Amino acid sequence: MVDGTGMLCVRLLIKLRGVVAGAEPGTQVRVLTTDPAAPIDLPSWCHLTGHEYLGLVAEHPDHAEHALRVSAGARSTRPDRPWHLER
Template identity: 45%
Template sequence: MADALVDARGLRCPLPVIRLAAAAKGLPAGTELTVLSTDPAARLDVPAWCRMRGHEHVATVEHVAVPGDDVGGWAVTVRLR
């Protein structure tokens, strides 16, 4: 389970990564953040952000929409270094 959640559902590129960077600012190494996004680019952009910033991409999980319960999308988890 992540230490922090960034809800970027409904936002298009580059906003999920911008929200992640803002949430990560000032957090200690070892903190895990999960970005929730409906933008398909986020599943690629967040791991790329990790590589550029020296953080670890932990997992990307696709969530299938369930009528009346969820909008679907991806949960991308990173660990700060």
């Protein structure tokens, strides 16, 4: 579970990047968000990296919960800029 409540997506993606980097392929990761851009940014980041966005799991009064699956052979992003692939 990645708690991204109170974070804008850039900080959330930096945190998510670290969690995903240490996870085995096939691992499902749940992400808690409050940023209204998360339903756009999370699928886009998954598309960029090659991970599988599974969608919105639940909406709570104070946050939303999304899920993604870690993919084997996914592309890594820069530690400080999660929208840029590592070279």
